Amino acid sequence: MPEARTTAAFRKSPIVRVALHDAGICAVVLAAFAAILLAAGKHPLKAYADTFRYTLANAYGFSELIVRMTPLVLTAVSVALPSRLGLINVGGEGQLYMGAWMASAGALLAPDLPTWILLPLVAVLGFMGGGVWAAIPGLLRAGKLVSETISTLLLNYVAPLIVSYFIFGPWRAPGSSAYPQSPVFPEAALLPSFFNTRIHAGFIISLAALLVYWLIVEKTRWGIDMRAIGGNAEAAQRLGIPVAKWIVVALAVGGGFAGLAGMGEVMGIHGRLRQGLSPGYGFTGFLVSWLAGGRPLGILFMAFLFAIITSTGDTLQITQGLPYSVVHILLAMILFIVLAGRPVRAGAI
Amino acid sequence: MTTPLALGVLGGAILSGTSLLYATLGETIVERSGIVNLGLEGILLIGASVGFSTAAATGNAWFGVMAAAMAGGLANVLFGWLVVTRRANQLASGLAMMFFGFGISALVGAPYVGAVIVGLPKWRPSWLGGLPWVQSTTLFDYDALTWLAVPVAILVWWALFWTRWGLAVRAVGERPGAVFASGRNPSVLQYQALSSGGLLGGLAGAHLSLSLTKTWAEYMTAGRGFIAIALVIFSKWHPLRAIAGALLFGGAEALQLQLQARGSAVSPFLLDMTPYLLTLLVLLAWGGSRRLVAPASLGRTFYGSDG
């Protein structure tokens, strides 16, 4: 890292460059979206003022940003970790649901355990649920049978069906025939919340996950091994690194993080297992990770940005009468700008 | 008269499989040229919404079909600009196209949700209609898109494997360097593959909104785009095998509903899983030889020289 003795050197240092680059994207996006709002007959300044007022300048709105961010950080890590090996995990949705399912199983089957056992148990189960669900594609890929992109994608559709089966069947709360869901989980299993908002301990878990991810990748021998595999799998194999085992482990651990996201949603927000747990956190997490280049701080920043964007969509729908699909267009536009503008290195995929 | 289960499932498979087949064929062409379009779901939605809106606005379903095909082709060309001209990461670009498709289709379709259209006319040859076991079913009573589905598959097969253009397209997917060295422009070939693939994708969406359901609803494709991507692999990038794949998946979906209509005691959620699990199982079975049949340069960006 070059010593920042002069301002010129400081400006060139990696951190500043990256921050400026990200800020540059934000500025462009803000300007472009303003142009779009104008074209739609809306008042861009009022729209931004409304968004600022109801999301950033507002305690409840800001707390909601944190709530939205929590699962996103986790699913982003679930993509970033396997990507170090060149693996593509688009199965965050399914892994999230299976994490929620397994955590619910723990809460429902062992309701009498005290908090200090039940809460960690539920977290571990959440991790395992997502982990196992991702290990399956991992095994298939390690055995060179099916590309993990496809298998993780397909399993995304199976997991919510498993959850539906259970809440309409064996785990259906009696008397809730009108709206099937599991019974409410015991207090002991629920994640505590803060400041009288919906921010829950899952946020701490997501920050911890980010830290763990950074440690693994930057500070451990494993991180070096992973980068070797990601660079050239064959060479790494010849060096004695057990590539197949790494593939399974990386996907499983990644899936575990997504499973924690699911656990957080049911134990921190809903308090029971129900349908519709994720409005696409898995896919948005993929984009967060990709836009952040897999960097931990970048993930935090991008997750926050995405939380603001999706929040904007809701606000604009109510204040300006714009349909929610505005958010999708906005996301697409940001991606187009980033994708079309990125300097590419030869050989990159 | 109650239709035997097999015929009911076959009938449902053909109806449901039509859009799957078109989507798979379109993606096959594109992947044969070395590009993966994960945003196929978005292309289908664009086709469905543009097709439906045009049909509702003009009162003519055929205009809808044409508009859908053009919209799909244009959308794929936009995708091509990202991945061919700007050399962007194909997977992320695909997801961007998916979001784009979600948003655009919702906006285009919004004024027409709930509109009633006439839809594509159906036709059944009279000699078939006279057969007793056919009469009360949906068999052989199809719109033009369904009738043409298999012929189009054969056409795509012929184009890819029996014409010089097809050879060049496939070569771009295997060794773009060789194509470049031989004097042809890989980018142009990829754009051609993308526009024809997008056209087929648009038709797939059009069939959903103009014939099968005769309506438009946001996200109505319900994951068909992703299934088609899996079906491309399932059919080993071969248009004729795609017919079997589309029938299989369409059949799995129809089986679930037909079993319920017969009073079978299986949970609809478990039955709903079967198409996806089936696809996985089949991919597993094909798995060993997969590496030998995928286009060698699939997913890689070409920089004007080898590697």
Next chain:
Amino acid sequence: MTRTLGFIIGFFVLVFWLTAKPAFADSPRLIIGVIYVGSFNDYGYNKSFHDALAQVAKDLPGVTVIEAENVAESSDAERVMEGMIQQGAKLIFPTSFGHKDFARKVAKRHRDVFFEHPGDGDTESNFGVFFGSTQTAWYPMGVAAGKMTKSNKLGFVIGMPIGYALGNVNAFELGAKSVNPKAQTVVVVTGGWSDKAKEAGAANALLDQGCDVVAMHVDSPATIIQTVEARGGMSIGFQSLEARALAPTGWVTGLGFTWTPFFMDVAKSVIAGRFQGQAVYQGLGQMVAIAPFGPAVPAEVQKLVTNAANRVMKGFTPFTGPLTDNTGSLALPPGATINNAQMGNFDWYVDGVIGKVR
């Protein structure tokens, strides 16, 4: 690079200019907030709310309605409702069953904002529940179907096996059996309230398996009715009285919601400051209405149906024990009844229904 950027931005601006529509609001006497799980142009459930509230806004001066579509039955709903409250909404309609818990949480935080939820559960000072009890209204529909069917097999497509839907199916079958003891109802579950492709497949499957009259409980009846009509079957509509336009030949009759009078009362009570959180369940004749008959329905069948409807409006309920479920056990003991507030609790199918509850 700047050119590319400009190109992309220009493209999106163009796209938006061509597709988006403007909308604005002014400062009114009462702002009503409505959230829908899907689109309110669904020709069905959501549209019934949208139309009724639009009527209220038209008839009562100073009332505006702000709406949000595609609000999932998840924590998103809380955010959207909070947003509406910050916009000044004083009366909120969370229109889907699954919005309930989230609406209740918001209601606890804002005791000066009033909620009306179509569903069940406890009421609070600022939280009322209501629903059009369609279940008993399905009885005359069953009577119509039982008389019109020639194959004695009736089809019923439902989105999800929730209590209200099961109740509808049960009343339908009981009505059909009352005029045609051989009538059976086959149920197909699509797994979602608005999966159009599955609805088409379900309708086809029911017709394939011998049903000639098809009814439904999904968000919008359009796809099913059109599919059935194209194959020459008969349909009984739900959620929207206008759906009969879709089946000029095969339409029998149907049910629709008429929320306007109730919504009018609620809006007036909020403006006058005397809102009371109550549980209001009204059936046929108040929140639920029967659609006109189709051309194929003979006069004597119309009379039977109208008689059955009148009996229901006078208080008759088909849900009087003893009733056996379709696995052979006694579901309702002799003399017991199920009243409007309990319609969400069904978890069984009556004898004669072919289908599995879970």
